[in-house]
Amino acid sequence: MKMNLFRKQKFVFDCLKKRHIECIYRNESSDSRWKLPSGHQTNISVYNCITNSKVPLVLKSSNYLSWYMCGPTVYDSAHLGHACCYLKFDIIRRILSSYFNINVVLMMGVTDIDDKIIIRAAERKEDPKKLADRYEKEFFEDMANLNIQPPSVVTKVTNFIPEIINFVQRIIDRNQAYITQDGSVYFDTLSFNRYGKLFTNIPREELGTEQKKSPMDFALWKGSKPGEPWWASPWGPGKGRPGWHIECSAMASSVFGPNIDVHSGGIDLLFPHHENEEAQSCVFHDVQQWVNYWSYTYRHLHVKGEEKMSKSLKNTVSIGEFLSSFSANELRIYCLLSHYRSGMEYTESAMQNAVAITKKLQSFLNDSKAYISGYTAHGDVDESKLLESLFNTKSKVGEALSDDFDTASAMKAIINLMGTANRMLHQRPQTVSQPVRHPAAIAAVATYVSQSLEKFGFTFENKK
Numbered sequence: 332m333k334m335n336l337f338r339k340q341k342f343v344f345d346c347l348k349k350r351h352i353e354c355i356y357r358n359e360s361s362d363s364r365w366k367l368p369s370g371h372q373t374n375i376s377v378y379n380c381i382t383n384s385k386v387p388l389v390l391k392s393s394n395y396l397s398w399y400m401c402g403p404t405v406y407d408s409a410h411l412g413h414a415c416c417y418l419k420f421d422i423i424r425r426i427l428s429s430y431f432n433i434n435v436v437l438m439m440g441v442t443d444i445d446d447k448i449i450i451r452a453a454e455r456k457e458d459p460k461k462l463a464d465r466y467e468k469e470f471f472e473d474m475a476n477l478n479i480q481p482p483s484v485v486t487k488v489t490n491f492i493p494e495i496i497n498f499v500q501r502i503i504d505r506n507q508a509y510i511t512q513d514g515s516v517y518f519d520t521l522s523f524n525r526y527g528k529l530f531t532n533i534p535r536e537e538l539g540t541e542q543k544k545s546p547m548d549f550a551l552w553k554g555s556k557p558g559e560p561w562w563a564s565p566w567g568p569g570k571g572r573p574g575w576h577i578e579c580s581a582m583a584s585s586v587f588g589p590n591i592d593v594h595s596g597g598i599d600l601l602f603p604h605h606e607n608e609e610a611q612s613c614v615f616h617d618v619q620q621w622v623n624y625w626s627y628t629y630r631h632l633h634v635k636g637e638e639k640m641s642k643s644l645k646n647t648v649s650i651g652e653f654l655s656s657f658s659a660n661e662l663r664i665y666c667l668l669s670h671y672r673s674g675m676e677y678t679e680s681a682m683q684n685a686v687a688i689t690k691k692l693q694s695f696l697n698d699s700k701a702y703i704s705g706y707t708a709h710g711d712v713d714e715s716k717l718l719e720s721l722f723n724t725k726s727k728v729g730e731a732l733s734d735d736f737d738t739a740s741a742m743k744a745i746i747n748l749m750g751t752a753n754r755m756l757h758q759r760p761q762t763v764s765q766p767v768r769h770p771a772a773i774a775a776v777a778t779y780v781s782q783s784l785e786k787f788g789f790t791f792e793n794k795k
Contacts, residue, residue: 365381365528365620367389368390368592370389370393371390371391372387373390375732376733376734376735377736378735381528385735396427396435398594398595399440399583399622400438400596401440401595401596402470404447405441405442405443405462405470406445406463408466408649408650409473411650412647413650414662415662418662418666419666422667422736422788423626426732426787430729430786437482437484438583439486440578441470443460444489445575448462476654478659486582488573491581494582494584494585495578495581496562498577498584498615499551499577505614510567511567513554514555515553515567516551517543518550519548520547520549523614525613525619526547526610529601529602550574551577552577553571553572553574554568555570560572576603579608580612584615589618590620590621592624593624594626595627596626598628601625605625628671628672632676634676634678657682659790660689662685663789665681668685668739670736670737671738672735688746692784693792695749695753695780698757699756707756710755710756712768712773713755717773721748721776724779727744728741728745728783731744741783745784748776749780752776
């Protein structure tokens with residue numbers, strides 16, 4: 332029997348959903364499949380999906396953090412589920428840059444040639460390149476509308492064909508890939524004893540072809556078929572196009588070399604995409620560890636209980652449609668209120684909660700400004716208590732963000748601080764005499780709240 336990609340991914344999700352993580356990852360602090368890098372200590376702990384534990388984030392260099400992110404396959408519009416994934420990683424990127432003063436070099440690879448693009452273009456009788464270019468442009472416009480920072484480096488598969496061919500050839504030269512009659516090239520998984528580093532409980536059944544030595548072997552290069560785009564290659568008939576997995580490896584290696592600090596994506600990419608990336612890249616570079624930290628948003632955006640938002644289920648909300656009802660700030664608050672590895676359910680009540688918090692934040696800053704400027708005389712502000720609360724909040728936020736970027740706990744502390752200050756602003760003095768004003772204490776809190784949220788990517792109205 333054969334197992335298609337959807338069934339394989341469902342298998343992964345079911346294991347995670349039931350918390351059977353031990354079926355997937357070895358629960359050992361000294362897992363031989365992963366080695367703690369040597370280099371620059373950041374004093375941040377991050378979740379390691381290989382050891383199933385939090386580990387220190389150690390960078391190769393004190394000068395920058397290298398981060399490769401899988402970008403879109405540009406055959407259709409991005410939806411809200413995609414947006415939440417990229418937005419969560421944008422928040423982490425901002426935390427690294429703004430809170431921890433780490434110079435982040437984020438690279439995104441765009442897949443602009445793929446089976447889905449070819450099929451969609453044929454359905455619409457459109458040139459595949461024009462279709463891909465249009466959806467790529469739309470994707471980055473959507474990201475900008477959500478205030479998601481653009482990548483430091485953007486690469487497209489079709490601009491890296493020579494690098495991909497060289498990448499494939501080296502794997503062949505190392506006797507860990509083989510060529511078939513139609514000019515396809517497959518990675519020989521049985522020749523690589525570390526296959527299964529990320530996902531140890533690999534299904535034994537997979538959609539395959541008669542050309543494969545093993546059902547788990549995957550295409551590095553696909554021989555051309557009639558009517559498909561192709562590039563000249565040194566194998567078989569001499570025409571073909573890249574396999575999906577090789578694209579990211581070749582592009583990322585061209586920019587970052589034989590080792591990358593962080594590689595991120597949605598959990599659906601863990602297997603087979605990232606598993607295959609790691610295997611072929613370790614062979615190409617002749618290294619034990621290509622990526623030091625794999626980072627995932629562990630749950631899809633759900634719309635009804637466990638039903639995920641996906642194009643196949645036809646239950647998606649486009650980014651444009653979402654922004655016609657809610658703001659980018661409100662979506663960012665919605666994402667900040669949960670841990671990046673936690674599940675999120677897209678419901679009216681969840682979004683209304685985000686709307687309410689967004690309004691409270693803006694209202695607090697407006698009221699603080701009025702108090703500081705002397706436009707409101709009332710307010711029984713306990714300066715000592717408020718500054719103590721500010722000090723404690725800073726400590727809690729720092730601890731939360733150092734602990735695997737726990738924005739949910741950080742936001743809770745910030746909202747509690749805002750609540751304390753807000754009550755003082757609106758609390759009538761208990762004596763008939765005019766209360767002593769403490770504008771500096773209120774200004775300190777308001778500045779901290781606004782700067783903290785701006786570091787998360789929140790934008791405030793009427794800020795000069």
